[in-house]
Amino acid sequence: MTSVRLHTLPADLAAWLDAHAEAIDAHSRGDNHASEIVPRLARAGLFRVGVAAALGGAGGTTVDAIEAIAAVARHSLASAFVFWGQRTFIEYLLQSDNDALRARWLPALLSGEHAGATGLSNAMKYLCAIEPLQMRATPLDAGATRFALDGALPWITNLRPEGFVVAAAFDRHDGAPPALFAVPHDAPGVTRSDDLDLIALRGSNTAALTLAHTELDASWLIAADTPAFLARARPAFLGLQCGMSIGLARRALESVDASSPAVRAALADDAAALRAELDTLTARLYEGVASGAFVAQPAAQFEVRIGLADVVAAAARLDVQAAGGRGYLRAQGAAQTTNATSMTNDTARRSREAAFVPIVTPTLVQLKNQLAQHRRSEAA
Template identity: 50%
Template sequence: MLDLALSQWLDTHAEGLDSGSSDPQEVLSQLARANVLRVGISPFLGGSGKNLADAVEILAAVASHSLTAAFVLWGQRTFIEYVLQSSNFALRERLLPFLLDGKLAGATGLSNAIKYLSGIEALQVQGSATEAGWALNGGLHWVTNLRRSGFVVAAAVENTQGGTPFILAIPGSTTGLQRSEDLQLMGLQSSNTAALDVVQAEVGSDWLLHEDAHAFLQSARPAFLGLQCGMSIGLARRSLQEVEEHLQHDRSILLETLLNQRWQLEGMVSELKRGLLNGRFREQPAALFCLRISFAEAAANAVQLELQASGGKAYLDEHGIGFARRWRESAFIPVVTPTLVQLRAQLQR
């Protein structure tokens, strides 16, 4: 499914992307070169066709090689989805070609907003109207794909004058927008993940993605979470593939467990695709929340099974470097926003 050159590049750089020794500037360029950013987008808009379910599969394929690269892809592709769903057609025409070419990095910035929609936390960016647009203050504590050579970030903004919260695209060059140094993560360090501080940042009205944050977030949430599930799917599939290779030797007792996990995983993948394509998750977000939790658990179970199948070799640097990375990657899946704890709390409500 993936371009051979991209697959080889990801395999070569997977460890470096995780540890931060590989250039984070290169990730998006490699993804764009292989045209993975265009999947699920109409050819009339510069895409390669197919649908959102196909975009999930592409993201899963990347994640099977490197979760860092998949995390960057998720940020870029989700921001592209925001632009596609925006009623600001002039903004779409201005940004989309550069986003698809990988020349401009798109950062979702709406993790806080997704939690806000679920009643988990308040919006972290406030805006007051000016003659040309808005003056913004606040901050975003964890944003991925803030590439130093150029980015645009989506943010939900609380209207300090009492109006409806709205969604803005904020260019990285905006005066008053300050990017921190990259966050020191346990892994995924070449993902351009940082914090943003917003102090009297002036943004024009031509950067408005949507005038109603509630309506926009409800519409965008299926793509946000659905594409996010692709990371778990790819990681789980890769670990189960590793298990299968180990079982060719002396641990065939795990074969039944392998087959059961694979069967359950692919059943959930089919359910996810159906829900994304028939619009079910817009009306029944709880069903998508449950799937997101189940995929995270499937990834954790697959990595654990890989450990059992590989035995002591997994604990040796010489043999277990790929497994160690997948173990760290599996630890990230439950805490990416919205976290599993936040999703379970929302389901209880």
């Protein structure tokens, strides 16, 4: 089995996340906490986890990066969502054959000077034959060294207004496979919408992106063959995403453990069963990512992702049960806020966060459809 050490956040970062998790989740105009997430995660060295030292990283593996995301998700799922977007874009650069693109962008992404976003939800659904690509690349010369990029993506996280680069897949109509480009925010024709009006995770800089005849040359290619590249990158994409579920489930179960003796006794069996299931699924995830087995067996990773979402939902319900009626009380101003009120506010936030897990692309419905198709194919 893969051996992994739980990641411990620096005390100052953990304290900042705890203090501002509610504000980040319910982010409103004028609140600057969202803009601080990437720089603070970077100062803690989190984007360097799982990146080779020779490339400016801290060493370790993708599994270590998953654990780092889980550590952040224990405190704030919105911040972990941002972390996932940044670290996944970094992963694309690590797996790209475009050495020059990696050398140009990796240092600024690792240091948090620039934001990286993964606009590949549409591409992952395309890879699973769920929907066509929504972006198109038109070669502008015979050698296909320059392209005009057009299309729209309705939902991308970590599009920091201060500047970003986003990975997006583009269909080509010249017989070549779909191409994967890194698109900078300041390229002509790139338009970012206002932040989406989410019910939670509002500080994640999630917005829509439109490209209108954006011209880029081949130096911006992450991969010339998107399906082949994503088949290799998907285990890391989904694995890093699962870190959010792992951390949130752990924190919800810790909240149950911190409740009164009577409540702990009443919920002990359920909590123990969920903790055992969480540990089993986490071990399966780490083994499959570390060994590379999920490249050839994507269905096995889909099952883990679905299982983790189920554990998160059940853990959040236990969290609510442990909080009891206090979980329905709002803080009535700082002067009236007590530790108990703060704890139950966290419970309410975790319930909203848990409700988000099933709809992160690929959604549970999409994964279950893929599993059903896989089982039909096996039966045939």
